[in-house]
Amino acid sequence: MRILILGGTAFLSAELARQGLDAGHDVTCLARGTAAEPPSGVLWVRADREAGPEAYAGLDGGWDAVVDVTRDPAQAREALAALGSRSGHWSFVSSCSVYARHDQPGADESAALLAPLPPEQEASPETYGEAKSAIEKLTMDLAGEKSHIVRAGLIGGPGDSSDRYGYWPARLALGGDAVLVPDIPGDPVQVIDVRDLAAWILSAAGKGLTGAFNAVGEVVPFGEYIGECRKITGTAPEVVTAGTAWLESQGVNPWSGEDSLPLWLPPEHEGFMARSNAAALALGLRLRPWQETLRDTLADELARGLHRPRKAGLRPETEKKLLASLRPA
Structure with missing residues (x-):
């Protein structure tokens, strides 16, 4: 073509x-x-x-x-x-x-x-x-x-500059004695690998596919995603969970931006990362295992540097302060 x-x-x-x-x-x-x-x-x-x-x-x-x-x-x-x-x-x-x-x-x-x-x-x-x-x-x-x-939907994989999907494997890779995580183990995480999305767009063009489709990944519980982040990084900091009301009271932002916790969504967004991809799958969208996307995302984060400035996530000093409030000496 x-x-x-x-x-x-x-x-x-x-x-x-x-x-x-x-x-x-x-x-x-x-x-x-x-x-x-x-x-x-x-x-x-x-x-x-x-x-x-x-x-x-x-x-x-x-x-x-x-x-x-x-x-x-x-x-x-x-x-x-x-x-x-x-x-x-x-x-x-x-x-x-x-x-x-x-x-x-x-x-x-x-x-x-x-x-x-x-x-x-x-x-x-x-x-x-x-x-x-x-x-x-x-x-x-x-x-x-x-x-x-x-x-x-949320696009992830190597080269992602939004820092949302990559924040958590990067943060776990940094280690330390504790990491702050929102208490949302059952909430959905839905990401599509940039490589799978690009492949489907090109395939659809070749076939002359028309119409509107949700190009989204499979749904994975947040707790399972965090567990896999721990597994692939090989680090074992204590996971300290905080309720969403407490996080909001401390000025922590959901989703993205400075001092945010990525993949934590605000109220009335229960379906934001849980949309149907059935129509696209029926017409040729192919998704690699999400664990592969996560591993490749971690490799990309390591190559770009774990201490680089980020567009999403907690600053180290903010996380330290919040953890101190949750775990008083």
Whole structure:
């Protein structure tokens, strides 16, 4: 196939480019390349999508498949207008954040969506779900029957810069006498390996698969996930659990950000990491064992350095202070 990736330098889009090349496809990446360059072997069209429609002026010919990962509706609209008629298949990597509710475990693609972000409103981190919803609608409206909407869940694996799935194996690998863990052993953890997600997007393009699908992993209880983290790191710090009400009272944040505990979700998010993947599995999504993803995530964390600054997790000084409150001398 002749494939155009709108991106190609970071995490999922870079993995798409690598796998596309490995499969023998003709891969073009349109990207700025300010933080990283696309994999060697792709045709790199250097452009900044913030420049507007002229960003696509350097792209010639047509493509069997286009993949877009943007979170900006304006960029999506411009790309569809410039390239939609020259593409045989259009994949948009959306998010399960488009759903209006997150409190229903097992919900499938028929669940209600957030209202699309209005065209006059600029996308922001606070309107991420609404922006992705808007792009889904644009894709369906402008690419029509050739649209493949990929509603990704939490994406993990080597190269993940969000620091959410990797926080816990990295923290256990650091050892110490104790580690603070939220008391949520039965809560779901659902991650899809970036390599499995990329493989399915490329496979779906080759088959001409269309429609909207949850691209999510299998559900694993948090306690089992932490146990496997302990096993693969070979460390044995005391696991000190804290109730969610106490953590909230101490200013600890759920999910991500500074002084957070990743994979701990706020109230009414019981289904956020427990969505149905049955439709995608029936149409070719293949998932490696989650333990393999975890092992490879740990290897990546070790290679990048356990003491590096992180976007999610407790700072060492914060964890020390909290543990002292829970375990007074």
